[in-house]
Amino acid sequence: MNRKTQQMQKEITSDWYASWFDTPYYHILYKDRDNAEANSFMDRLTQFLQLEENDTILDLACGKGRHAISLSQKGFQVTGVDLSPSSIAFAKQFESERLKFRVHDMCLPYPQRFNAVFNLFTSFGYFENEDDNLRTIKAIKKELKANGHGVIDFMNSEYVIKNLVPAEVKEVEGITFHIKRYVSEGYIFKEIKFQHNDIPFSYTERVKALRLADFKEYFEKAGLKTAHCFGDYHLNEYDEATSDRLILIFN
Numbered sequence: 001m002n003r004k005t006q007q008m009q010k011e012i013t014s015d016w017y018a019s020w021f022d023t024p025y026y027h028i029l030y031k032d033r034d035n036a037e038a039n040s041f042m043d044r045l046t047q048f049l050q051l052e053e054n055d056t057i058l059d060l061a062c063g064k065g066r067h068a069i070s071l072s073q074k075g076f077q078v079t080g081v082d083l084s085p086s087s088i089a090f091a092k093q094f095e096s097e098r099l100k101f102r103v104h105d106m107c108l109p110y111p112q113r114f115n116a117v118f119n120l121f122t123s124f125g126y127f128e129n130e131d132d133n134l135r136t137i138k139a140i141k142k143e144l145k146a147n148g149h150g151v152i153d154f155m156n157s158e159y160v161i162k163n164l165v166p167a168e169v170k171e172v173e174g175i176t177f178h179i180k181r182y183v184s185e186g187y188i189f190k191e192i193k194f195q196h197n198d199i200p201f202s203y204t205e206r207v208k209a210l211r212l213a214d215f216k217e218y219f220e221k222a223g224l225k226t227a228h229c230f231g232d233y234h235l236n237e238y239d240e241a242t243s244d245r246l247i248l249i250f251n
Contacts, residue, residue: 017126020192020203022084027064028173029192038121039070041153041233045118046074048228048235049149049249055115058143060106061123065091065099071118072099081110107135109142117143120153125208133208137222144251150224154246156231156238157209160188183209212240215248224250 020026051057053075059068062080064087072078081104082088091101104110106119107127117140127133140150161183168179180191190205216226227250230236231243238246 042070058114058117060119109139113145116149118151122155137218150250152248156243156246
């Protein structure tokens with residue numbers, strides 16, 4: 001077995017997001033995400049926050065930019081940042097006077113202040129070091145203008161754990177993904193195994209099962225406060241037992 005094959009077979013556990021999100025397979029597996037739903041969510045969210053045309057928005061951990069693109073088309077000045085160079089390289093084809101993309105670590109403050117900072121689609125709680133979660137919240141505080149709004153769209157961990165599907169097989173673009181999910185030591189894990197061109201791959205997603213109380217503690221330590229809490233993309237009231245999302249607005 002050559003070195004390249006050994007590297008491809010290696011299971012990613014430390015800083016898994018930096019490797020997994022930078023592969024084409026991540027985007028293949030999740031290709032069916034609902035762009036219409038994302039666009040409607042951006043409509044509701046920006047209207048609720050009373051953001052005005054040409055207000056500035058930072059899309060933190062933007063991936064390939066689907067939310068950032070939608071926001072720029074609504075008349076906002078948008079910066080999308082992500083740790084994945086390949087995602088940003090892809091997103092740059094959509095850049096315009098209203099939209100730019102940069103590679104950036106969200107643990108560090110971006111050198112600009114915004115009317116709103118959005119962290120969407122459970123793009124939080126990945127870090128190996130727990131301190132990095134608080135560092136990210138503190139960075140968001142520094143990125144906000146006076147009276148700006150921070151938004152974190154996270155999973156409702158209580159609901160996800162209660163409805164966890166332990167095993168699943170999913171075929172996308174001719175690739176058969178074998179998925180295993182479980183909870184361990186306060187984290188929700190998703191093991192993803194597949195073969196492509198006769199080479200086996202294995203990745204493990206690992207997200208801290210954060211609850212509302214955990215976020216409130218982060219906000220308090222960072223000198224922020226929770227302004228609103230919603231439980232879905234229609235901005236209905238959050239209920240720990242039944243909501244599928246935990247959407248927090250803070251300042």
